[in-house]
Amino acid sequence: MEGRTRIRLKGASDLLNGWPEKTSRALMVIVVVALLLGVPALSMTVLSVHLNRQTITIEPGSYRSIHFGFYGFGEIQYSTSGISGTDVHEIQMDRINFYRFVAGQPYQYTSYGSVGIGGSGTSSEAGLIWDEYLVLVNDGPGAAAVEIEVDGRAFISMLPTAAILLAASAAGYWMGRQADKNAHLDMTDPLVMARWPVRKKALKTVTVLSLLPIGIMLGIAAVTPPNAPMGSAGEIYGFFIGLFVSILICFRLRFKLTKDQAAPAPLLANLAYRLRVSGYRVSEEGKRLTVQMSSTSAVQITTRQESDGTWVLYKTSATPSGFSIIIVLFFTFLGLPLAFALSIFMLYRTSAFASTRILPRLSQLPIPQAPGIKADTRMMIVEGLSEGRRLSSEAYESARSNYQDSVIIIAVIGMVLSVILGVLAFSQIGSGDRGSIALAVGILSGAAFFAICWYLLAARARPQIAELKAWAAKLDAALSREVAGQKPPDNDPSSFEMIANSFIEMPKWLKARRRAGGFRQPFFWLLIFFLSYGAFEAGFMGLSFWVENQQTLGAVAITICAVLALLTAFFYRIWKRRLDQELENTLSEWNERYKVLNSEIERLLAGE
Amino acid sequence: MVTPQPMDRPDLYIVARILERLWREEQPMLKTRLQTASNINYDVFRRYTSWMIDKGLIAVETSNDGHERLRLTPKGDEAYKKLVQWINEVIHKKMPS
Numbered sequence: 001m002e003g004r005t006r007i008r009l010k011g012a013s014d015l016l017n018g019w020p021e022k023t024s025r026a027l028m029v030i031v032v033v034a035l036l037l038g039v040p041a042l043s044m045t046v047l048s049v050h051l052n053r054q055t056i057t058i059e060p061g062s063y064r065s066i067h068f069g070f071y072g073f074g075e076i077q078y079s080t081s082g083i084s085g086t087d088v089h090e091i092q093m094d095r096i097n098f099y100r101f102v103a104g105q106p107y108q109y110t111s112y113g114s115v116g117i118g119g120s121g122t123s124s125e126a127g128l129i130w131d132e133y134l135v136l137v138n139d140g141p142g143a144a145a146v147e148i149e150v151d152g153r154a155f156i157s158m159l160p161t162a163a164i165l166l167a168a169s170a171a172g173y174w175m176g177r178q179a180d181k182n183a184h185l186d187m188t189d190p191l192v193m194a195r196w197p198v199r200k201k202a203l204k205t206v207t208v209l210s211l212l213p214i215g216i217m218l219g220i221a222a223v224t225p226p227n228a229p230m231g232s233a234g235e236i237y238g239f240f241i242g243l244f245v246s247i248l249i250c251f252r253l254r255f256k257l258t259k260d261q262a263a264p265a266p267l268l269a270n271l272a273y274r275l276r277v278s279g280y281r282v283s284e285e286g287k288r289l290t291v292q293m294s295s296t297s298a299v300q301i302t303t304r305q306e307s308d309g310t311w312v313l314y315k316t317s318a319t320p321s322g323f324s325i326i327i328v329l330f331f332t333f334l335g336l337p338l339a340f341a342l343s344i345f346m347l348y349r350t351s352a353f354a355s356t357r358i359l360p361r362l363s364q365l366p367i368p369q370a371p372g373i374k375a376d377t378r379m380m381i382v383e384g385l386s387e388g389r390r391l392s393s394e395a396y397e398s399a400r401s402n403y404q405d406s407v408i409i410i411a412v413i414g415m416v417l418s419v420i421l422g423v424l425a426f427s428q429i430g431s432g433d434r435g436s437i438a439l440a441v442g443i444l445s446g447a448a449f450f451a452i453c454w455y456l457l458a459a460r461a462r463p464q465i466a467e468l469k470a471w472a473a474k475l476d477a478a479l480s481r482e483v484a485g486q487k488p489p490d491n492d493p494s495s496f497e498m499i500a501n502s503f504i505e506m507p508k509w510l511k512a513r514r515r516a517g518g519f520r521q522p523f524f525w526l527l528i529f530f531l532s533y534g535a536f537e538a539g540f541m542g543l544s545f546w547v548e549n550q551q552t553l554g555a556v557a558i559t560i561c562a563v564l565a566l567l568t569a570f571f572y573r574i575w576k577r578r579l580d581q582e583l584e585n586t587l588s589e590w591n592e593r594y595k596v597l598n599s600e601i602e603r604l605l606a607g608e
Numbered sequence: 609m610v611t612p613q614p615m616d617r618p619d620l621y622i623v624a625r626i627l628e629r630l631w632r633e634e635q636p637m638l639k640t641r642l643q644t645a646s647n648i649n650y651d652v653f654r655r656y657t658s659w660m661i662d663k664g665l666i667a668v669e670t671s672n673d674g675h676e677r678l679r680l681t682p683k684g685d686e687a688y689k690k691l692v693q694w695i696n697e698v699i700h701k702k703m704p705s
Contacts, residue, residue: 376689377631377688377689377692377693380689380692380693380696381692381696383696384692384695384696384699387696387699388699487629487632487645490644490645490647491647493625494624494625494628494629495628496621496624496625496627496628496688496691496692496695497621497624497625499692499695499696499699500620500621500624500695502699503695503698503699506699593698594698596698597694597695597698600694601620601691601694604687604690604691605617605618605620605623
């Protein structure tokens with residue numbers, strides 16, 4: 001007879017086992033596919049408006065309206081022709097002005113026309129279309145009959161995008177609950193139970209933040225006077241202001257996680273140790289921990305002491321790469337919705353991380369230590385290896401990112417060179433097939449420049465990247481071994497040697513991080529980026545004007561290009577000087593510490 | 609048996625390697641096993657263990673089977689901890705205390 005299998009229910013502490021967890025890649029793939037396929041499909045079906053050619057009658061002093069709520073990219077085409085009765089006015093306006101129109105208040109329109117008997121007209125517009133109304137008004141004495149055909153098509157809309165993202169959040173929440181069921185977690189364990197309120201709060205926040213841009217947009221549109229200069233564009237700007245505010249809120253909100261009886265300092269120190277043991281990169285700055293969850297997401301953990309305990313708080317953050325992506329998307333304006341989606345995703349991910357990874361680790365405070373000094377020493381070894389691993393990994397990522405940036409810059413310069421040489425060749429060659437020759441000159445010169453520069457760059461940068469990668473891998477392996485309580489193999493260096501050697505390597509790592517300094521001073525980096533981009537644009541325009549024999553305009557554009565280029569160089573020098581100074585200070589401080597350490601060790605070995 | 613030559617200036621890494629190997633063991637280690645685990649040649653090993661015994665960092669025990677084994681003394685344990693602590697503090701941007 002087969003016996004029933006007894007399943008042991010797991011408490012929160014069981015969640016601690018294992019190395020860093022990965023996010024559900026399957027869910028991510030599903031969300032991306034749903035966004036790529038679902039957004040256009042839903043936009044074109046649910047939000048599109050079609051009216052076959054038909055005749056409508058509008059009573060005197062009355063109107064008929066057709067609503068296009070696209071909230072994204074689309075196109076509207078319609079044609080009207082007057083059949084009988086009086087003239088009909090065609091007015092296009094946004095939602096708020098439509099409400100004003102209906103209420104008999106002053107309103108503003110985006111386009112106006114009229115259709116008389118026997119007259120006809122067509123209208124077509126495409127691009128960013130928000131909430132638009134086509135209103136046919138009959139203010140004549142008799143009824144009017146108008147033949148109308150409308151084809152309004154939304155291609156990519158914010159509404160299905162938000163719906164899919166919300167559905168994905170809900171699916172993530174549900175999958176988490178299912179995973180808990182499958183993991184046979186003890187649902188009576190207070191820490192297991194505490195996870196869901198944290199996630200629910202995050203889901204509610206995500207919902208509110210998703211609706212906030214629309215609320216801000218409507219609010220701005222409602223308070224904007226009808227004669228404001230921006231007209232209906234104000235609504236679009238309002239939406240983007242809403243997105244910006246929502247992104248800021250995402251990174252400003254601080255959530256309560258749990259209350260603990262330990263004092264703030266040991267609580268954070270023990271938590272940092274536990275997270276490091278699990279392989280997370282943790283940096284401590286004052287009374288704040290920053291834990292890196294992925295290459296883009298991070299979480300900040302702080303505490304607040306009260307009379308009956310210490311609140312552990314968490315806040316969404318990002319790595320320098322994550323912030324750079326958001327800032328670049330933000331400045332492209334049309335990429336702002338993507339920046340918002342990324343911020344919302346980070347917020348939800350942070351709450352998931354806080355509830356499933358941080359909360360269980362708080363349950364084991366204080367760290368159980370074996371009697372004597374061995375546990376202390378092991379703890380310090382883990383901390384030392386973890387810090388070395390963090391710095392070497394950051395140096396490796398910085399060096400790699402720097403290399404990739406340089407390759408992109410070389411590619412851009414190659415393309416510019418290609419265009420300039422192609423245009424020069426085209427203007428200098430007199431033969432009939434000068435187009436083909438100019439094209440060949442441009443492409444070959446650009447490709448040759450790119451290939452040679454890339455080869456030289458790779459020859460210089462790759463050995464350093466490989467060395468940094470090897471260091472990060474070695475320290476990662478040593479940390480894994482130490483955490484597992486294993487001894488290093490006989491030929492391998494000891495953990496102490498690994499820490500001591502990594503200490504010697506640190507100046508190199510700091511230099512590697514400094515070279516990718518843009519990520520640590522995003523203001524200067526962005527300023528230089530946009531100034532140089534402006535210089536490039538102005539220069540390109542200047543050349544175009546010059547080629548088209550518009551010398552005055554060309555001279556103005558080239559002057560602007562020169563001014564922007566000078567400003568770029570000026571700010572680059574300030575930026576570089578700051579980074580050099582910062583590196584110099586760090587290295588001199590490091591040297592000082594190294595000298596003191598050496599003398600202390602020598603005294604110890606001398607038996608003093 | 610030839611007495612190993614005295615050392616003027618011991619190499620920190622070798623001292624730390626021997627201390628760490630002994631620190632990881634619950635029981636005293638056979639000399640040959642410790643030498644292999646520390647990846648040091650025999651002469652160097654003898655010089656260092658002799659120096660460390662003189663300093664009271666490690667101690668020799670003769671077991672029932674007649675083999676000599678080395679173990680970490682409380683002073684050695686404390687010394688290893690101190691080395692790790694110092695380097696750890698320096699890495700975490702503090703001066704060694």
